[in-house]
Amino acid sequence: MTAPFTPNILSIAGTDPTGGAGIQADLKSIAAGGGYGMAVVTALVAQNTRGVREVHVPDTAFLRAQLDAVSDDVRIDAVKIGMLANTEVIETVADWLGAVRGATAQPSFPVVLDPVMIAASGDPLLAPETIEALRRLIPLADLVTPNLFELAELTGEAVAADWAAALAQGRRLAEATGVRVLVKGGHLPGESAPDALVAPGGEVTEFAGSRIHTPHTHGTGCSLSAGVATRIARRPGDWAAAVGEAKAWLRESLAAAGELSVGGGSGPLNHLAGLWLRGGLETRPTAEAVRETWWAGIATVREQTEQLGFIRGLADGTLERAHFLEYIAQDSVYLHAYARVLARVSEIAPSPEEQAFWARAAHGAIMGELELHRARLGDDAPIHVASAAPSAATSGYVNHLLAASTKDYAEAAAAVLPCFWVYADLGKRLVSGAIHARAQQADHPYAEWIATYDDAGFAADNETAIGYVTAAAAAADAATRERMWRAFEVGAIWEREFFGQTPAG
Structure with missing residues (x-):
């Protein structure tokens, strides 16, 4: 019996010491999706389920050293990009992508960009000049996954008030950048929580979903984008299937979030709940x-x-x-x-x-x-x-x-x-x-x-x-x-x- 293909997925993002967001969440998401997770740290974040306290951004020379260390040795099958704290960090990642994608030793790989710019509360996380640098990075990605606040910022418009307006913004961003956009309706009011994959040509694939009522949504955006990156590496070119499968996994993990007891604020997803349920915890003997x-x-x-x-x-x-x-x-x-x-x-x-x-x-x-x-x-x-x-x-x-x-x-x-x-x-x-x-x-x-x-x-x-x-x-x-x-x-x-x-x- 042939072993299933295990793709190597690289997360480029910040940290979360409580494990619910950033590279820690990405690595769990990658594992849950059947990938081998790797991580390059862009920022050290002192945060918990209640909020961010302090951010330390390492020197960009060290960031580039991390990136080169991975790509010089390991085949990369997909990249997920998360928190990029300043313009220098964004430019370093962009330069590395340009150098490594398509190289003989490192064939081209899909890139999923989660543009961490604005928190779920609507508060900005990046300076205006950094946001502008992030806009310039988008064309290097294959899929961008903004929340509704980030989608509005990237299109220069007001935050969408309903699903139709959100889809319209997604179409405009996809057309302007030539990059697929995953429009997420989780922040809209009501019992519906749809998502949609919007192609640069205007084609829309919608994914319906009812709202899962849970306060434990910390790291949802990070986890979803890493899940899509893992699945597109296993299903090259089939973005609709990758998004659909990642969304189904995310919903299962959200529904099981209450089974965890992590912090006193908005807790994390239960990333591996389905894996534990179906596979058990016992080591299978030889x-x-x-x-x-x-x-x-x-x-x-x-x-x-x-x-x-x-x-x-x-x-x-x-x-x-x-x-x-x-x-x-x-x-x-x-x-x-x-x-x-x-x-x-x-x-x-x-x-x-x-x-x-x-x-x-x-x-x-x-x-x-x-x-x-x-x-x-x-x-x-x-x-x-x-x-x-x-x-x-x-x-x-x-x-x-x-x-x-x-x-x-x-x-x-x-x-x-x-x-x-x-x-x-x-x-x-x-x-x-x-x-x-x-x-x-x-x-x-x-x-x-x-x-x-x-x-x-x-x-x-x-x-x-x-x-x-x-x-x-x-x-x-x-x-x-x-x-x-x-x-x-x-x-x-x-x-x-x-x-x-x-x-x-």
């Missing part, structure tokens, strides 16, 4: 981590299994033949049902490769049952499969597998895995003499049976089964992964009980 965790999780069960009288007697050769034949009979009964379960797992497997693997395993179980019946429980044996009734352990194990096979693929596959994994591990330890050295001697009474464990094909199938199940667990949500673990753990316990059953008296 297949390798699932493998390690699950195997360690049944360590006690595995140790108990190895200490069973049947396993110890099989290893050292003291196992009574009647007990061995009883095990063979129950194993044959078990394999008959196990093959049906494997066939069901094959039927519901998600890929052709998995379907083929589990079907082959089902066939192998059937052939194993026939081989057991013919070779070890023939007419001269005191036990016959046809007349053997399933023991309590066999019935319990089979019922567990049958129940799991009525669920989804993930749980069914996890349930059958111990019959591969635990069995393969026991067999490997038997063959190697790790359980008892006697198992490696040629005159061992069960040497022929122990030799069947030394099967390279089954070892490979075991690894394949582990791979499929742990990959499914790693890709699953937390609830499904927990169900899989429980099915696997119970299967391992039944594997122990199956080996531990005593012969019928």
Whole structure:
């Protein structure tokens, strides 16, 4: 599966130590939109949810050094520009844009300009000469996102009193600058809060929306423009889709703003609310981590299994033949049902490769049952499969597998895995003499049976089964992964009980 494209988005803006606006909000917005966020600081702002206290503007030589450091090393897929505190800062950013856009090492990228000039209260944030420099920067952008007060300032008109007037101003600004304008109706009175994308040619794409009643709107403009920049990098050229998707995300984040508790004034958006809701907070494990965790999780069960009288007697050769034949009979009964379960797992497997693997395993179980019946429980044996009734352990194990096979693929596959994994591990330890050295001697009474464990094909199938199940667990949500673990753990316990059953008296 190919990983989704993650665009590199650069925010050029001021700071907000409370995290609700400026580059801090931009970075959250970029992350929420699926981008990798970078930030160049234009101003250090001492502010909180109640207002701005002080602004420190670093030397523009350092600003240019930040910009060059990013563009000399990192591919930039889009830029969002926010607070530019004075004329020198604006000119530095303009010079850098002119130098870097279209360069061989840095292909052209879209620029979204949020012209931070006038606060939501209507108070000016920039000196008149700085506003004039900002007007000159607009043609270097691909989209400008003014609030209603800034839109009025840029067109030299009174603040729009209704949506029709706002759209008209947006058209005039787009025509005059040759740049798309995002007209935002959030500051208009009433229950409607529309937005519109206005192209230089006059084409208008409107985005309807009802007002979300919340006092927590700090950083809304910053967040929206960064969200659009991220989405246009992922959808090159499709500005309407980028704006529509960013607006939908913004509304979701606004609606969840009250879930936060940040400051005593106008709080920030809940930028990542949707991401947390749909993705959760739990780290998704890798297949390798699932493998390690699950195997360690049944360590006690595995140790108990190895200490069973049947396993110890099989290893050292003291196992009574009647007990061995009883095990063979129950194993044959078990394999008959196990093959049906494997066939069901094959039927519901998600890929052709998995379907083929589990079907082959089902066939192998059937052939194993026939081989057991013919070779070890023939007419001269005191036990016959046809007349053997399933023991309590066999019935319990089979019922567990049958129940799991009525669920989804993930749980069914996890349930059958111990019959591969635990069995393969026991067999490997038997063959190697790790359980008892006697198992490696040629005159061992069960040497022929122990030799069947030394099967390279089954070892490979075991690894394949582990791979499929742990990959499914790693890709699953937390609830499904927990169900899989429980099915696997119970299967391992039944594997122990199956080996531990005593012969019928």
